[in-house]
Amino acid sequence: MNRKLKSKPLLYSLEPFDLSGHRLRATLRITEPDPKGQIISMPAWIPGSYLIRDFSRHVEHISAKSGTQAIAITKLDNHRWRVAPCQAALTITAVIYAWDLSVRGAHIDETHCFFNGTSVFFQVHGQEDHPCRLSLLPPPNPARWNVFTSLPQDTRANAKMSRNGFGTYVAENYDALIDHPVEMGTPEVIKFDACGAKHEMVFTGLVPNIDLKRIAQDVKKICEAQIRFFEPETTRVPFLDSAKKYVFMTMVTGDAYGGLEHRASTALMASRKDLPTIGHDNAPEGYQTFLGLVSHEYFHTWNVKRIKPAAFAPYKLAAESHTRLLWIFEGFTSYYDDLFLLRSGVIDRPTYLKTLGKQIASVMNMPGRHKQSVAESSFDAWTRYYKQDENAANAIISYYTKGSLVALALDLTIRLQTEQQHSLDDVMRILWERFGRDFYQGNPIGLSEKGFPQLVREATGVDVSDEIHRWAYGREDLPLKQLLATQGINMTWQSGNTRPSLDIRTRKQGEHLVIASALEGGAAHLAGLSAHDLLVAIDGVRVDAGTNTLESILTSYQPGQKVNVHVFRRDELRCFELTLASPPKADCLLQETSKP
Numbered sequence: 001m002n003r004k005l006k007s008k009p010l011l012y013s014l015e016p017f018d019l020s021g022h023r024l025r026a027t028l029r030i031t032e033p034d035p036k037g038q039i040i041s042m043p044a045w046i047p048g049s050y051l052i053r054d055f056s057r058h059v060e061h062i063s064a065k066s067g068t069q070a071i072a073i074t075k076l077d078n079h080r081w082r083v084a085p086c087q088a089a090l091t092i093t094a095v096i097y098a099w100d101l102s103v104r105g106a107h108i109d110e111t112h113c114f115f116n117g118t119s120v121f122f123q124v125h126g127q128e129d130h131p132c133r134l135s136l137l138p139p140p141n142p143a144r145w146n147v148f149t150s151l152p153q154d155t156r157a158n159a160k161m162s163r164n165g166f167g168t169y170v171a172e173n174y175d176a177l178i179d180h181p182v183e184m185g186t187p188e189v190i191k192f193d194a195c196g197a198k199h200e201m202v203f204t205g206l207v208p209n210i211d212l213k214r215i216a217q218d219v220k221k222i223c224e225a226q227i228r229f230f231e232p233e234t235t236r237v238p239f240l241d242s243a244k245k246y247v248f249m250t251m252v253t254g255d256a257y258g259g260l261e262h263r264a265s266t267a268l269m270a271s272r273k274d275l276p277t278i279g280h281d282n283a284p285e286g287y288q289t290f291l292g293l294v295s296h297e298y299f300h301t302w303n304v305k306r307i308k309p310a311a312f313a314p315y316k317l318a319a320e321s322h323t324r325l326l327w328i329f330e331g332f333t334s335y336y337d338d339l340f341l342l343r344s345g346v347i348d349r350p351t352y353l354k355t356l357g358k359q360i361a362s363v364m365n366m367p368g369r370h371k372q373s374v375a376e377s378s379f380d381a382w383t384r385y386y387k388q389d390e391n392a393a394n395a396i397i398s399y400y401t402k403g404s405l406v407a408l409a410l411d412l413t414i415r416l417q418t419e420q421q422h423s424l425d426d427v428m429r430i431l432w433e434r435f436g437r438d439f440y441q442g443n444p445i446g447l448s449e450k451g452f453p454q455l456v457r458e459a460t461g462v463d464v465s466d467e468i469h470r471w472a473y474g475r476e477d478l479p480l481k482q483l484l485a486t487q488g489i490n491m492t493w494q495s496g497n498t499r500p501s502l503d504i505r506t507r508k509q510g511e512h513l514v515i516a517s518a519l520e521g522g523a524a525h526l527a528g529l530s531a532h533d534l535l536v537a538i539d540g541v542r543v544d545a546g547t548n549t550l551e552s553i554l555t556s557y558q559p560g561q562k563v564n565v566h567v568f569r570r571d572e573l574r575c576f577e578l579t580l581a582s583p584p585k586a587d588c589l590l591q592e593t594s595k596p
């Protein structure tokens with residue numbers, strides 16, 4: 001790359017100009033466009049969420065100018081445009097529709113504006129490594145909106161910055177520009193330091209009496225435990241290579257859950273009912289879920305935002321980017337998220353074991369675990385995990401849940417074989433040293449598939465290549481009962497109830513109950529029932545989503561008895577004779593015994 005070119009920053013601006021119409025105006029000034037005709041594009045997907053999303057589809061209008069002269073701009077394919085050759089600096093202006101209430105897109109109305117850079121910023125081909133400056137402009141009626149982002153502010157003497165954060169921000173290149181989402185509005189905010197570094201939590205959406213202090217206290221403990229885990233000697237936070245602070249930005253709604261990791265921030269969705277409120281000592285049950293999500297996304301600051309699979313170093317955002325290693329990057333992160341609730345003292349050991357038991361049960365109740373390995377599940381994330389249908393439970397396994405159990409099994413194996421001298425912790429730390437710590441400091445190397453077993457051996461002295469072959473690339477069940485026993489934990493299976501079962505999962509459809517999935521080899525499958533069948537009656541007695549529950553009807557029966565099940569399929573009444581199954585042994589109990 002020509003050094004002269006490299007020194008010219010790309011100038012972006014963003015203005016939320018039509019709040020009720022959910023529209024943003026994005027401009028981009030390219031000082032030295034490609035004289036042969038500049039190509040620009042929008043990412044097809046956002047890192048961390050492995051599905052083609054075609055963000056370009058929200059570009060409603062696009063135009064180009066050089067000086068005062070309009071320049072032709074032509075769409076080349078789904079994501080790219082070419083601007084006609086021009087001699088002087090080029091300015092592109094686009095209107096972008098932003099009404100996606102998720103952590104992956106952009107969302108704007110009269111109350112707030114949230115966006116990911118992947119939804120609003122064009123990539124300038126050939127100038128991806130140029131520094132970027134972003135001017136954030138206020139909405140038409142600036143009201144009292146403030147800006148929240150981990151994107152560093154422009155510190156040049158003449159840079160503009162209002163008190164509430166509208167002004168100029170900087171990013172070292174395009175990859176950084178799209179990795180710091182922005183929230184604007186009037187959210188609830190609490191700040192805290194963790195190991196001396198600034199952290200900010202931002203909650204958008206109404207939560208009357210939200211107990212911010214309690215949340216900050218708990219989250220601080222989790223952050224500090226993770227920082228000390230990766231950097232026990234220096235307690236240096238990972239994000240200082242990219243930002244001055246870490247920002248948790250949470251959108252709260254009636255019923256939402258999800259998160260997306262970034263290098264110095266995370267976007268979260270949470271349910272109002274899961275957050276603690278002032279004056280109530282007992283936090284809601286879902287609060288642990290929220291903290292688990294926070295812990296998960298924060299752990300990603302190390303694992304996947306800096307320790308990356310080779311396929312993501314760098315990200316290639318024009319098409320799917322396949323890796324067989326998401327079981328490490330999502331699975332290990334899922335293992336450590338709850339573990340850090342325990343290690344930070346946010347939950348106690350019995351609660352941790354209960355949570356772990358549920359995780360084990362969720363994998364063991366998926367018949368698909370024998371059809372897909374977690375390596376295959378990682379590779380097929382784009383077409384299968386992110387495109388689940390009614391057959392998912394029978395056909396696929398989650399690289400999150402089973403990946404976390406592979407992490408557990410490897411951890412226990414290493415502990416057993418080294419007489420507790422080593423553990424998976426040593427593996428995470430060597431990954432951090434080799435791949436993560438310097439990723440944004442001039443050494444952007446990713447982890448290859450073949451390199452992982454060797455790294456485990458180096459970190460712990462244990463050869464787990466056979467285990468990885470069987471557990472991550474194979475489809476057999478993990479020997480968790482035996483491995484947990486070596487740590488003095490007894491694993492047993494119990495039925496949650498004594499009712500016989502149809503071996504189905506159901507969903508409500510208005511007042512009706514519909515079969516969501518029929519588990520392969522289960523009672524419903526063997527009888528001929530199918531996903532999408534609308535349940536009508538069992539032995540002539542109405543079943544619905546109201547008072548005539550399936551559970552209440554099945555209570556009168558014994559496993560092995562035959563019943564007639566009436567359903568509507570494609571609006572036609574059908575009757576199937578079904579032999580009731582035993583109640584599934586769906587609950588995995590983990591109890592501590594004395595050490596063996």
Ligand SMILES: [Zn+2]
Pocket residue numbers: 296300329330333
């Ligand atoms: Zn994750």
